[in-house]
Amino acid sequence: MAMTTPATRPANPRFSSGPCAKPPTFTLDQLADAPLGRSHRAAVGKEKLKSAIETTRDVLGVPADYHIGIVPGSDTGAVEMAMWSLLGARKATMLAWESFGAGWVTDVVKQLKIDAEVKTADYGEIVDLTTVDFDTDVVFTWNGTTSGVRVPNGDAIPADRAGLTICDATSAAFAQELPWDKLDVVTFSWQKALGGEAAHGMLILSPRAVERLESYTPAWPLPKIFRLTKGGKLIDGIFRGETINTPSMLCVEDYLVALDWAKSVGGLEGMIARADANTAVIADFVDTHDWLEFLAAEPAIRSNTSVCLKFADARIQDGAAFAKAVAKRLEAEGVALDIGAYRDAPAGLRIWCGATVETADLEALMPWLEWAFEAEIAAQA
Numbered sequence: 001m002a003m004t005t006p007a008t009r010p011a012n013p014r015f016s017s018g019p020c021a022k023p024p025t026f027t028l029d030q031l032a033d034a035p036l037g038r039s040h041r042a043a044v045g046k047e048k049l050k051s052a053i054e055t056t057r058d059v060l061g062v063p064a065d066y067h068i069g070i071v072p073g074s075d076t077g078a079v080e081m082a083m084w085s086l087l088g089a090r091k092a093t094m095l096a097w098e099s100f101g102a103g104w105v106t107d108v109v110k111q112l113k114i115d116a117e118v119k120t121a122d123y124g125e126i127v128d129l130t131t132v133d134f135d136t137d138v139v140f141t142w143n144g145t146t147s148g149v150r151v152p153n154g155d156a157i158p159a160d161r162a163g164l165t166i167c168d169a170t171s172a173a174f175a176q177e178l179p180w181d182k183l184d185v186v187t188f189s190w191q192k193a194l195g196g197e198a199a200h201g202m203l204i205l206s207p208r209a210v211e212r213l214e215s216y217t218p219a220w221p222l223p224k225i226f227r228l229t230k231g232g233k234l235i236d237g238i239f240r241g242e243t244i245n246t247p248s249m250l251c252v253e254d255y256l257v258a259l260d261w262a263k264s265v266g267g268l269e270g271m272i273a274r275a276d277a278n279t280a281v282i283a284d285f286v287d288t289h290d291w292l293e294f295l296a297a298e299p300a301i302r303s304n305t306s307v308c309l310k311f312a313d314a315r316i317q318d319g320a321a322f323a324k325a326v327a328k329r330l331e332a333e334g335v336a337l338d339i340g341a342y343r344d345a346p347a348g349l350r351i352w353c354g355a356t357v358e359t360a361d362l363e364a365l366m367p368w369l370e371w372a373f374e375a376e377i378a379a380q381a
């Protein structure tokens, strides 16, 4: 096949799965209102932090009786704070279908040493949730960023469960529906579907999670950075923007700008529609090119944010080297940055399709995928 260079390039080649592309309208001067050099405990700082919490509630549709806090350590900080503070009261079930979920298993089994059942699925699949005992505390990742899968819905989670559900939703929030009544802890970072900055995590707690916090004290010591209660009571201030330690007010401003943008494209519904449209561009391309496949074979569990692809062509000699070389070619051309599969995941490509990516840029990228694939097949020969 002749390898003609495609005529059009994506206007923005940023398809990284985190930090993800900033909203298309983003410019640095939008951050001019950040209260730099001011205390986050001054009225102006407190107001910004409170607004970040309440706008999150508004855009994501978080129930009024759920607590929303801004915590240190990005999504990892939020997940670990939840596990260290809540687990141990009853048996745990750890679900993992990619490397971040596997990391939470290590935390619980090797560090906290909790009595836990571990259920795993291969890359591209998820655990059958109907086999999970939700009377245990269940920790899982809603969208598997490194394997391109997602939980399709919360139907398998009983409303009257005795355990807590602790859900790492960092690459799902602002792109997928989250069934709040089925989730007791939800975490995410600003750096994913909103195109915000990392370092701060969002920790969302159901009334049942708060009840656990106030009725159970873990057997292990908790550093200040993880402490959500004082004298057996929830530290309410954390959930009004009185953060445990100092946040970056520049990042907070950036988050507020991103939330405004999310509202401007139709809020959560608009964000989901954009991610779905982006993923459809790739699905159409995969349908018509038999050398490319989704890592997630089953459409119902396929992610609309971190889309993971694998090459399927008998001519490919070394799958990992091939995929890396394709990603490198695309990067060298400046048409796609950071789209190699995650280091622990099967060889292939991972293309972020969250709402901050423009559909036109994915459309422009597809012919380049073909170009890079053919060029690499030829180079191998």
Ligand SMILES: Cc1ncc(COP(=O)(O)O)c(C=O)c1O
Pocket (backbone or CB within 6 Å): 017, 018, 073, 074, 075, 076, 077, 100, 101, 141, 143, 144, 145, 146, 168, 170, 171, 189, 191, 198, 199
């Ligand atoms: C599913 C999942 N969990 C956790 C993390 C860690 O997030 P952070 O680096 O924001 O703490 C990531 C990052 O990509 C992720 O995809």
